Amino acid sequence: MAYAALVSLTQLLDQIMHYNNIPLSEEQELQSLQEKLTFLQAFLENYSHNNGKPVEFLEAQIRDTAYQAQDIVESHISDQVCGDDNCCGFERCFRYLGLRRSNIEKKYEKDLLTVMEQFDSIIEEVINIQRNSRVENLQHSYTSASASSTASASSRNAPSGRDKMVGFDEDLLRIKDRLCGESPKLGIISIVGMGGIGKTTLSRNIFDDSLIAYYFHIRAWITISQDYLFREVLLSLLNSLTVITKDLSLETDYQLAENVYKSLKGRTYLIILDDMWSTKAWDDLKRFFPDDYNGSRIVITTRLLDVASYASSSPVHQLRFLNEDQSWNLLREKVFGQQSCQPKLEKIGRIIAKNCGGLPLAISVVAGVLVKGNRTEYHWRNIARNISGVVTKNDEHFSMILTLSYDHLPYHLKKCFLYMGGFPEDYGIPVSKLIKLWVAEGFLKPVRSKSLEEIAEEYLEDLVKRNLVLISKKRSNGKYRFCGIHDLMRDLCIRKAEEENFLHVLSSNAYTSQRGIKHHRRLIIFSDFTASFFITTSPLPIRSVLNFSRCFLESFVLGFRLLRVLDALKTSLEYFPVEITELFHLRYLAFSYYAVKSELKIIPPSISKLRNLQTLIIHPYPLELYLPFQIWKMPQLMHLMFKTCVLLVPLAARIGWKVPVLENLQTLSTVKKFRFTSKALEMIPNLKKLKVHYTGVSQAKWSKYCLNNLVRLRQLETLSFSFRPTSSWRRDPFSTSFALPPNLKKLTLTGCRFLWEDMAIVGSLPNLEVLKLRDYAFLGREWESNEGEFGRLKFLLMEWLNLKCWRAESSHFPCLEHLVVRSCWQLEEIPCEIGEIPTLRLIEVGPRSKLAADSALLIQEEQRNLGNDILQVRLYS
Structure with missing residues (x-):
């Protein structure tokens, strides 16, 4: 994990360098170190993965040296933090550098100098490798030009034998139909799926099928593989078409390609290109396959969706797991x-x-x-x-088949993939959580104009397209909600991660596990442990603890003074562990908080000592949690996530004084009875996701919450507004002025009791894609939608509404894809015009909505009579 170590260290140095009060000498040393890291990152990004053990050994050196440098810098920061209780953050750390050097500071300088020298030695070795590599490439080019090449036996012919196809009969029929039917134009069919899922076996059965053998004049099977050599592929093709002679093997690549073209010209052919790993391979070959409009076909098998989509002239065929x-x-x-x-x-x-x-x-x-x-x-x-x-x-x-997928990963994805092995077997990994963890771990190389979370989403998408990460559930807006990996692939992750000292899974054998974590950076806990397990005379290098057990001992945390990630959400604590607030480098903190007494539901003010904290997730029991004013002094906060919390604006803001601004805060959920005053909004200017809940509010006091100011949250994309009124006006409509931010993409309204006449406020939102109406979100028996509203709405949920008559035209919801109706017992019907929406794919009708269910079936029947087989209706009892 050399690359991951370099990226993490670079991010740390970037954070330090942003402070202007660092003495020049210190700044020069850090800049010099940063330059070395940049050079080594570029080397790893550009150097081939398959250059033998010397490079693998060098990677281990880079990894260990980067880890050592990170330990030195972060330990020094922690030492400085402990020396000054009145200051916070890196400002506190470097204030002492201008004073007389202490023994600790001298040791830090000596250690830093040593690690810089180690990096210099590594860079010298890298330069020698690059120099030798250039010479070898020149020699290889000369040899290839002057000597004959022969194709490898493994890639010359189709695999022998024909495996019994079980579970893929439908796939076989569909591919055969595409091969023998459709257009006479040359067709490229891509079969994509995880390694070991049966792509080659399916292709082999297609290749040997008697109908296929009769239909095509020529059939050829070529295995491309990762070690793709253009000349060998051409020779393999010619070997399948003709007999290779000595003269043919001596021809140039261009002459060989010309012979391939001539051999296929005018004939109906089927070419199987098995196990393709790059778009370059397809670009090299495609121009030598003639298109004579005679029904010729090319079948490509690959693990990479990008390669499949790039090459295919029709939808890719995705192989699924067997049931x-x-x-x-x-x-x-x-x-x-x-x-x-x-x-x-x-x-x-x-x-x-x-x-x-x-x-x-x-x-x-x-x-x-x-x-x-x-x-x-x-x-x-x-x-x-x-x-x-x-x-x-x-x-x-x-x-070897599974390992090939890992080996083919670029360096920046390997660490993210191995991290997946840190979750339990058959565990649905929340995508939002995974992304936050990747950010906190420092895995992501910054890219200008993109946030780290956007980069993380791109990394995940890449792993999905490589069929390494599996998506188990999507959100209503189409984004990924839960993901995971195949159990056998997870075992590969754990083995590779252990080899790389990347993570260690705590087993039931305490002695073995304690010895095992000595050099590891991450600790995964699946079973309970004892306090004595973590008693050690020397500090451990652990940076992350993912605890999936019910056991949590606050005392052991202090043994990991450089901890960045502490995820203990499955652990219920009876009091807030103040020891955690001493972990200055902590970026991600999650745990459950069971408060026995009401006064224990308050997070202590010392939480503000965690100046680097990005994500704070607490699930409190009972459901209400009180946050201190000091929470506003944590500048790195990006996500505050609770079941329900009370967050008060500091008195200074209420009386008009200057207050801190949480510029990085993106998520705030769920906050109770928050007052959206002008000053409060100035403190959270870049909020993207907000969940707010109001309960027991009377009509007379409603205006003090300033909901009309919500429109000023210009960056807000997701809003969940939940309202539980007092019993005295439970059936009365909402009468307070209300405005919504213009950039909203997802809106959930619960119990709000708006009038249907006010729906124009929602319908006019230009970017709204998801709308969920729950528990009398709107009151009234009739809703008539209007032209020009909901221009981008894709998902609509209506649940527990007293709506009786819904009048709508297909043009009122031009982009709707998914409609859900639940517990709308009075709704007489879903408008038949809804079925005419061209983008509509699914109508779901839940319980207590019989009339709506009957109308949905009629809509489906009518659309099928019109030739629309895409629209599906699902009914739930």
Whole structure:
């Protein structure tokens, strides 16, 4: 993880360099260190992944030296912070540099000088490698130009044999239809999916199919692979089309390509390009495939969605994991063939098949083990308990297939992918949480004009397109909500992360685990531990603790004085652990807070000592939490997330004095009875997401909350407004003036009791994409939407409304994709015109909405009669 270590250290130095009160000598040293880091980052970004063990050893040196430098700088900062209780942040740290040097400062200078010398030694070695690499490239170019090349045997012919296709019959039929039907124009069909999911097996069955063999005059199979060589691919193609002679192998690349074109010209051909890893490979080859409008086809298999989309002239074919029945059918076919399976083994066999996660290659490997072993319940149960161990131990080829995807990752994605191994098996990882953690860890290389969270979203999207990260659920606006990775891929992450000292999973064996974390930067806790486990005479280099156990001991935290991330959300504490406030470098803090007494629900003012904190997540029980005024003194805060909290504006703001501004604050949820005064809004100018809740507010006191000022939150994109009125006017409509920020994209209104006549305020929002109306958000029996409203709305939810008549035209919701109606028991029908919206894909109708459900089915039937098979209707009881 050399690259990750360099990026993290660079970010730390950038943060320090932003302060102007650093003495010149110190600034020069840090600038010099920064230049060295920039050089090494560029080296790793541009140098090939496959340059042998010397480079791997050099990467380990870079990683360890960067870690050492980070430890030196952050330890020095912590020492300075502890020496001055009246100052905060880096200003406090460097105030002492202008005074007489203490012994600690002299040690810091000596250690920093030592690590700078180590970087100089590494850079010298890098320069030698670059020089030697240039010489080797010249020699290779000369050799390629003067000597003949022969194609590797592995990529010359189609794989021998034909595996039984189980679970992919529909895929096979769909691909065959596309090959033999559709347009006579040359068609490129891309099959994409995770390594081991069956892309090659599916292609092999297509290639050997008797109908395909009859339909195409020429069939050729070429394996591209990561080590792609243009000349070898051309020779492999010609080998499939003709017989390679000595003269042909001596021809230039251009002559070989010309021979490929001539051999295919005028003939109906099928070319399988298996295991493609880059768009460059396709760019190199595509111009040598003639298009004679005779129905010729090219099939590309790849793990990379970007490559598949780039090459394909039609929608890509995404292979999915097998379901439980398909997995069992494949396992049974592999193990028993035509024989029957004993009922007592079938039950365990189904568990084994399920634990393979729908990955055909894993099922095949396990089946091979079952065939060789004893067919006893005991033996099969042991295999069911450890599918990963069985697969990796018994098939080196399987491990290599999964490892290829990791090895192909660019450096900036490797650390993000390995981080996925730090979450429990079958755990739905909240995407918003993952992104916040990546930011706090310092994984992301800054890009001008983009926020770190935008960069993190791009990294995640890239991993998804590489079929390494799986999306389990999306948000109503189409963005990712939960993600994860395949269990067998997770095991690969953990193994690689342990090798790189990137993270360590705490096992039940305390002695082994304690020794294991000595050189690791991240600690993952899945099981309970004891206080004695963390008693150590020397500081541990841990930067992150992800605690998924119920155990939390405040005392052990102080042993990790350089901690950046502490995620203990599954742990319920009876009081706020003040020891945490001593962790100056902390950027991410999450835990659950069970307060026995009401006075214990207050976060202590010392929380403001965490000057670097970006994310604070607390789930309090009971649901209400009081935040101190000092929270406004934490300039790095980006996300404040609670079930319900009370956040007061400092007195200074209320009387008009100058107050701190949280310029970085993007998320504030859920805040109770917040007063949106002009001064309060000045303190949160860049807020993007806000959840606010009001309860027990009478009509007479409503105006003091200044809701008409909400319109001044110009950066706000997501607003959730929840209202629980006093019982005396529970059925009365909302009568206070209300305005909404113009840039809203997502709006949730609960219990607000607006009149339907006021919907124009919502409908006029130019960027609104998601609208959720819950629990009498609007009062009244009739809603008539208007032309020109909801121009970009994609998702509409109506739940627990007393609406009876809804009148709308298709032009009123021109971009609507998803409509949900729940518990609207009086709604007589969904307007039939809604079905005419061209973008509409799904109508969901939940319980207590029978009339709406009947009308939805009629809409679907009418659209199908018109040839619209895209619109789906789902009914829930």
